[in-house]
Amino acid sequence: MTNDKLTFSVSTLMEKPMATSESYTFDAEAEFEDIKAISNVTGKVSVMKIDKGFNVITSNVDIKVAFECERCLRDFTKEIHVPAAERQFYFTAPENIEDPADIFLIDKKRQKIxxxxxxxxxxxxxxPVIQVCSxxxxxxxxxxxxxxxxxSCNCEDEHSSDHKPFAGLKDLLK
Ligand SMILES: [Zn+2]
Ligand SMILES: [Zn+2]
Known part of the structure; x- marks a missing residue:
């Protein structure tokens, strides 16, 4: 069964013994803050019951994202692939956690993650580390x-000597 949302019910899994897991595929509309998604996000997820919640493993996540080229400022698109990722979802936030951004909570009321x-x-x-169109x-x-x-323009050639403030430095350090 393919889920068209990124929320998954854990109501049946809650009643199951520890280490029971369920797998789903998803093909969902993507709305991520600060990410210009231009395709659905697709992938697989496996949810396993653990002591204080669920262990969640995603695999083969794919999405097309629009970026602005750092050099020419034009938009370009790139397929982003996340081979595998793992997180824990808890019923209640554990204490002494270094980074609260790493904590994921189960929606207890709706029994969903x-x-x-x-x-x-x-x-x-x-x-991509360097976001360039090519x-x-x-x-x-x-x-x-x-x-x-x-x-092309000739600006660089005409002014090239002015734009290398450290060109002479190399010689000084010799
Ligand atoms: Zn460019
Ligand atoms: Zn120019």
Missing amino acids: DLTDMLRQEIALHF DGCKGICHICGNNRNEK
Whole structure:
């Protein structure tokens, strides 16, 4: 059964013995804070009953995200893949936790867990380190504002000597 939401009922699992687990697939509309999702988020989740709640393992999570190129400022899209992630969801927040952002709570009233925050964290962790539309992106000329992927300008050449303030430093350090 494929879930079209990121919330999963744990009502039946609550009654089961420890270490019982259930697996689901999901294909859900993605609404993550600070992430420009342009596709559904898909993947698998396995929920296992543990002492104080549930151990949750997601696998093969995929989503398409829009980014702004750091060099030319154009939007580009990239498929983000999260191979595997694991978190614990608790009935009550454990004490002495270093980072409260790592704590996930079970919605006791509705007997549900919500994977939204867990997936948001994991997807953000798998963002490209350098967000550029392509390796060869030439970016925007910082002098005339021209997008240098579309046409070249001679600004850099004319001013190149002014824009290397440390060019002479190398010689000084020799
Ligand atoms: Zn670019
Ligand atoms: Zn220019």
